[in-house]
């Protein structure tokens with residue numbers, strides 16, 4: 386068997402294209418504020434990509450950049466200003482933050498109705514109880530890709546490897562909401578291979594290159610590789626051994642070009658949704 390590719394670039398373009406009529410129907414363009422603190426090169430690239438896409442979609446957007454020495458009180462005051470700004474529908478603070486800034490305090494400061502990154506504890510609680518809120522962007526992207534396979538999710542054996550608040554935990558919730566039977570594996574899991582062998586859906590979100598061996602994959606499984614790892618030779622690879630896994634799986638996401646591009650598309654979708662809610666249209 387040779388897997389069909391879940392092309393995140395093409396699917397994210399479709400997701401973004403589908404937003405156009407919703408944006409046009411709003412009384413004003415959706416507003417997104419992206420805050421970057423410090424000079425982490427990877428964060429700078431992520432922020433640039435997000436603001437570029439917001440620009441392309443005609444959002445009113447602002448990129449606010451601060452030096453790494455920014456005081457926490459100043460960042461919190463900035464967030465308070467954005468919370469109060471009626472033209473801002475979404476606030477995203479790019480992580481990781483410099484060490485002296487408390488991630489939890491910063492996240493807690495964001496108005497949950499503008500938490501388009503879906504990382505606020507209120508967003509996590511709403512998701513947990515299957516109530517409307519904001520689903521964090523990478524997990525939402527994983528589910529969008531999964532839906533595109535057309536596979537029956539009800540009752541499917543799903544394995545999520547990783548339990549971070551950013552990816553693993555919300556993905557597990559979403560799979561459970563889709564009526565999968567979900568197992569969550571982590572660094573203390575005994576015999577990961579055995580869990581992978583049983584899974585009809587595997588979501589790998591660890592950050593260790595090629596740790597999921599291709600030979601473990603159940604024939605016909607759907608493999609969603611969230612991991613993004615840079616090898617010493619500069620190549621980007623996922624957490625799954627791609628070529629041998631693709632021999633056995635029915636569907637697989639490549640790295641790069643799989644889950645990665647979906648994250649920005651879902652951020653745009655969340656920002657449009659936030660604007661719609663602000664105008665009582667969702």
Ligand code: NDP
Nearest residue numbers: 523547548549552571572590591592611612613644645648
């Ligand atoms: P974290 O480091 O926060 O979490 C990693 C998880 O993997 C932890 O739960 C950890 O377990 C688990 N883990 C570590 N070692 C093992 C092991 N040997 N077996 C099983 N589980 C293990 O990472 P993130 O969730 O933030 O990110 C995961 C990956 O996804 C990274 O490569 C990151 O770059 C990528 N990523 C990609 C995005 C995209 O847009 N495509 C967005 C966000 C992240 P424990 O809890 O026990 O420590």
